[in-house]
Amino acid sequence: MVIPNLPHQNNVQRIGYKLLSMLDFKGKKAEDVGKTLISACLWNSSIENKSSAYNVSPQTVRNYVEEQGIEVVEKLLEQMRKISLETLKGVKEIDISIDWTTKTWYGKQVKGLGTSEKGNSWNHATATTKYGGKILLLAFITQVNGMTKEDIVKALVEQVVAMGLKIRLITLDAGFYTVGVLNFISQFKYIIGVPVGDVKVYEEFDGEYTTNSKRKRREEQVKFRLLVYSKEKVRRKRREVVYFARATNLDLKKGDVLKLYNKVRGPIETSYRDIKAFLPFTSSTKFVFRTLIFVLAMAFYSFYTIFKSVMGREEFRRLLILLFPEDLLNLENSLFNLVETLINTIDLFLRR
Template structure:
């Protein structure tokens, strides 16, 4: 079961390590203990690696960055031109190949993972897939709870997504006892009185959520 506990509105100029730090601050602020951090290859930067090294982690690595196109399990040091040699990050690099059929021809595509786990290579890769796959699936499922809006306000559209996240998280709790359509009906019944005056309901909801997210952005 995947529960969505934190979110960060991504604005222009925000670095990837800032996003990760803000998310972790929210999680730790809830009194939760971080057992494992998994990130996709889009977050592979020296700054992110330095930050998540305080936790157990597995992060996707673009194979083109490490330029290793064979099975590999060993120590690797980043070679970012933005940092001096002593500022680079060392980690355990895992590279594995997967055979795919492309244009009726079999070819091997390589994938890489960075980690600090002291586990067999196969177990690390299996753990990463076990954690990441439900997350990717949950993001697609969240869209089923997104209401249509023609609003061009960034904060309001962000709010709509937050609501969808909340509804999806609630659904994951109840999905063993009801279908998604039954859960949607339950939501409608819960808001039925407010929806009797739809115009005022939407206006008040928009105003409240915009103020809430606006305060969050000023943290």
């Protein structure tokens, strides 16, 4: 039987203190609101359901978040960036991947999201980098009405640069393929997915290409190196050739560019999957509420990256559940006693 090494007791305790300090709401029910949010994340459960465990109404939780959530979001993002910078250990030049993930719900429609015409989804965009086997969150933004794809990319890049990091390479998927984005990222080395239907090149190709956007004048179009490659896929028991395209300004062999794109961009999908594992559910459709719970899930994910080398995501979640039982009135004693008991029990087991 293999038992993973436990993180040092003091480090685990620090997570507990950090989580509550970042959920620093003000008011009589502030502590109960923080407990509800933490519990919902750990159990990947409904905030409305978890609120009953702490004798606070769902509406009270919503009121606290809607009134004070912006400040809490900033604290969470600051901690997320701090964890990433500490992990990078002085690294100054990085490759980043930019992408967004969509969270859909069914129910009351909301205006002003900028993520779907029907108003039933949110787009959260992030910039990540992979270092030492860990996928680190660097920047975050929620899309709202009027925000273009170029606005999203610029905002994320500006956040990364503000951390004192130099961007060596940017990768983006085909959802960001616009003339505005291409113009902006051309100052960096980049690889971006291209919808084959836009370029209409259905053959193996490696050469210069110029955009043909109807919304731009000829002098505003962008020239780039276009790479088109094919793959065989089976659809309805029939084999057919499917074409994929990438735009880049890298002077590398075609195969090397494609491998580099997959290497840099691939991990961002894993990060979204892990973030959503900590994402609670809620009936609230308020912008600040939806933003806060996603950022809180990112904070849990960032803490998980600290211990990724010694335990899996679910082991990390179970350990935190032990640290945060439903009765958190005496958090300090609870943290020390529970962790000490857990470590001592495993230590005795290993001595047998």
